[in-house]
Amino acid sequence: MTILRELLTNVRFVVWFSILVLLLAYAFIYPQTFSVNPVRWYQVPGALPPSMNFPFGTTLLGQDLFKLTSLALSNTLLISFISGAIGVAIALLLGFIAAFTGRIISGITSTFIDIMCMIPGIPILMLILYAWRDRLTMPLIGLIFGAIGWTFSARIYKGLFEGLKSRLFIALSQYSGLGLVQIMIKDVMPYVMRFLMVNFIDITIWAVGNEVTISVFGAMKMDEATIGTTIYWALQYQALLLGIWWWVVLPVVVLILAIASIYNIAITIDNVVFVKRTKI
Amino acid sequence: MKLHSVKSLLSYIAKRFALMIIMIWVGLTLSFIISRLLPFNAADYLVSQLAAAGSQLSAKDLENMRRQLLSLYGLDKPLFVQYLDFLRNYFVGNMGPSFAYFPTPVRDIIINALPWSIVLLMSASIINWIIGNVIGVLAAISKKRNVVAVLENFALVTVPIPYAVLGLAFLIVYALVLKLPLTMYGRPVAVGVSLGYILSMFERALVPLLGLVIVGWTGSFLYMKNLAVRMMQEDFIVYKILQGAKDRHVTGMVFRNALIPQYTGLILGLTRVFAGSMLVEYLFNYPGIGLILRSAISSGDFNLMVGIVSISVIAVAIATFILDLTYPLLDPRIRYPGAG
Numbered sequence: 001m002t003i004l005r006e007l008l009t010n011v012r013f014v015v016w017f018s019i020l021v022l023l024l025a026y027a028f029i030y031p032q033t034f035s036v037n038p039v040r041w042y043q044v045p046g047a048l049p050p051s052m053n054f055p056f057g058t059t060l061l062g063q064d065l066f067k068l069t070s071l072a073l074s075n076t077l078l079i080s081f082i083s084g085a086i087g088v089a090i091a092l093l094l095g096f097i098a099a100f101t102g103r104i105i106s107g108i109t110s111t112f113i114d115i116m117c118m119i120p121g122i123p124i125l126m127l128i129l130y131a132w133r134d135r136l137t138m139p140l141i142g143l144i145f146g147a148i149g150w151t152f153s154a155r156i157y158k159g160l161f162e163g164l165k166s167r168l169f170i171a172l173s174q175y176s177g178l179g180l181v182q183i184m185i186k187d188v189m190p191y192v193m194r195f196l197m198v199n200f201i202d203i204t205i206w207a208v209g210n211e212v213t214i215s216v217f218g219a220m221k222m223d224e225a226t227i228g229t230t231i232y233w234a235l236q237y238q239a240l241l242l243g244i245w246w247w248v249v250l251p252v253v254v255l256i257l258a259i260a261s262i263y264n265i266a267i268t269i270d271n272v273v274f275v276k277r278t279k280i
Numbered sequence: 281m282k283l284h285s286v287k288s289l290l291s292y293i294a295k296r297f298a299l300m301i302i303m304i305w306v307g308l309t310l311s312f313i314i315s316r317l318l319p320f321n322a323a324d325y326l327v328s329q330l331a332a333a334g335s336q337l338s339a340k341d342l343e344n345m346r347r348q349l350l351s352l353y354g355l356d357k358p359l360f361v362q363y364l365d366f367l368r369n370y371f372v373g374n375m376g377p378s379f380a381y382f383p384t385p386v387r388d389i390i391i392n393a394l395p396w397s398i399v400l401l402m403s404a405s406i407i408n409w410i411i412g413n414v415i416g417v418l419a420a421i422s423k424k425r426n427v428v429a430v431l432e433n434f435a436l437v438t439v440p441i442p443y444a445v446l447g448l449a450f451l452i453v454y455a456l457v458l459k460l461p462l463t464m465y466g467r468p469v470a471v472g473v474s475l476g477y478i479l480s481m482f483e484r485a486l487v488p489l490l491g492l493v494i495v496g497w498t499g500s501f502l503y504m505k506n507l508a509v510r511m512m513q514e515d516f517i518v519y520k521i522l523q524g525a526k527d528r529h530v531t532g533m534v535f536r537n538a539l540i541p542q543y544t545g546l547i548l549g550l551t552r553v554f555a556g557s558m559l560v561e562y563l564f565n566y567p568g569i570g571l572i573l574r575s576a577i578s579s580g581d582f583n584l585m586v587g588i589v590s591i592s593v594i595a596v597a598i599a600t601f602i603l604d605l606t607y608p609l610l611d612p613r614i615r616y617p618g619a620g
Contacts, residue, residue, distance in 0.1 A: 111299070114299070115299070115302060115303045117548060117551070118303055118548070118551055118596060118600055119303065119306065119307050119551070119593055119596070120555065120592050120596050121555075122554070122555040122558065123558075123585075123588060123592050124310060124311070124314070124589055126573070126577070126585070126589075127311070127314050127315075127585055127586065127589050128314055130577060130582075130585065131318045131582070152548075205440055205442060206442070208442055209442020209555070210555065212444040212445055212448070213442075213443075213444040213555060213558070213559045216444065216448075216562070216563075217558075217559075217562065217574050217577055218574070218577045219577050231448065240451075240455060240456060245452070245456055249452055249456075252448050252452070256441055256445060256449070259440055259441055259442070259445070260437070260441070262440075
């Protein structure tokens with residue numbers, strides 16, 4: 001309860017949390033009211049600047065950008081959240097193996113993690129998404145992102161577990177006769193919890209960035225609305241040259257707001273809940 | 281240098297070299313697996329593209345061509361032989377012909393683009409790293425709290441935003457708000473090892489580089505500042521200060537000691553900068569790997585894509601190895617094991 005009170009009196013948390021709630025409602029609830037898919041062309045007059053009727057203006061292709069951005073944001077966030085969850089799970093597993101198994105297996109796993117950290121993931125992702133784009137759905141794309149994005153988090157978990165292994169209080173629990181499962185839950189979990197959140201956010205934001213990059217290169221499922229594909233079509237139709245700046249600028253602004261709110265919420269929670277209570 | 285330190289240096293280099301080879305092998309194996317798990321194969325794909333282009337070929341000719349292409353790409357052999365061929369071909373630098381520019385070899389297209397990308401990637405990561413670290417140390421010991429707070433807030437705001445989004449934001453500001461010109465375009469310089477060519481590379485890299493540097497230094501800045509703040513409390517620095525050392529000397533000492541973990545950051549950061557630099561290359565029409573990857577995707581040139589993926593893995597592996605080789609210069613513990 002004190003944690004909740006501490007969070008709710010934190011101005012930074014309240015401001016960013018309200019922004020995030022608004023954005024999530026905009027991304028996931030607002031699209032439920034659409035009767036026609038906003039991706040379809042020529043529903044509204046093309047290339048209108050932002051106005052009362054069309055808060056974000058319209059695209060050259062006659063799409064209402066306010067509705068399009070809403071759908072795009074929901075797809076981008078869906079991909080990123082799934083990838084964050086999958087990535088953290090893989091990272092946790094590999095970090096655990098690298099720290100707690102025998103010499104040979106842990107050596108191989110550590111080398112594997114190091115190597116995967118250095119292999120550039122983006123071109124590989126582009127290749128996979130380009131080749132299978134007809135068969136992929138948004139959750140599947142998130143899965144693939146997660147399968148590539150775990151690398152740096154796995155290093156962090158490995159370091160964390162190795163550090164914990166040599167800590168005295170864990171040895172004390174062990175000598176006092178506590179079982180492995182109990183040690184995991186009581187001694188290790190509080191430390192892991194913090195990094196679970198931090199790494200989830202880290203991989204999620206990484207996935208947002210890569211989704212945008214890959215889409216701007218045209219290797220995404222191009223007929224689905226994501227923030228990246230929206231920007232792709234805007235650049236493809238020379239939106240900046242034609243002066244239809246809102247087609248590029250507004251989706252980017254919405255995306256930056258979303259990332260900033262997620263990041264700031266994570267930072268405040270981390271400060272309030274973990275930094276004061278656990279000492280690493 | 282004593283014999284045992286030479287020995288340990290050599291064993292360090294050998295280990296790093298082995299790591300590079302393993303990394304290249306893993307990367308190539310990954311791209312082999314992906315390219316063979318495709319829902320289509322190269323020969324069918326190329327033939328269907330020819331047929332779609334409306335060429336006047338009979339079914340028999342097309343079938344013949346398909347068989348020719350299968351053997352050209354080595355797809356008619358058993359999978360294991362294909363794998364060995366794939367590895368051997370990369371070793372000798374033969375990646376087969378491109379689809380879109382058939383029969384130009386993929387190798388030639390990539391070789392033309394690679395130096396450009398290396399210039400951009402290396403200068404961006406090194407400049408970012410130097411700026412970030414120098415400002416980081418200065419911020420940690422500086423007494424001008426306001427300036428430090430401004431820098432830190434700027435860094436905290438930009439650090440979570442992905443490179444791709446920042447690259448787009450930079451494009452919008454550069455082209456739309458400031459309306460700055462891209463002056464160095466449309467002046468081709470003959471390819472070759474000449475001073476003019478290298479200078480033209482840097483000249484053309486200027487704007488994309490600016491985009492990567494304006495926001496790229498923040499990561500190492502924040503990390504360095506935290507590191508330096510913590511280091512200021514270390515006994516040996518406190519001792520130095522109590523001895524009455526000048527600020528300049530203290531800065532130097534903090535910097536020298538914080539350099540080693542930061543250098544690891546530089547090496548590991550290469551892949552992340554790589555992603556950003558590819559996008560910036562495309563957005564600013566810079567003729568590197570990013571631009572040819574974009575054209576490969578838009579023309580469905582799959583063989584070129586596989587080539588680019590493999591080459592980027594190899595390039596990053598080699599760059600990492602080169603940076604690893606300079607590591608002993610910084611960290612004396614590698615040169616003199618057991619001495620510290």
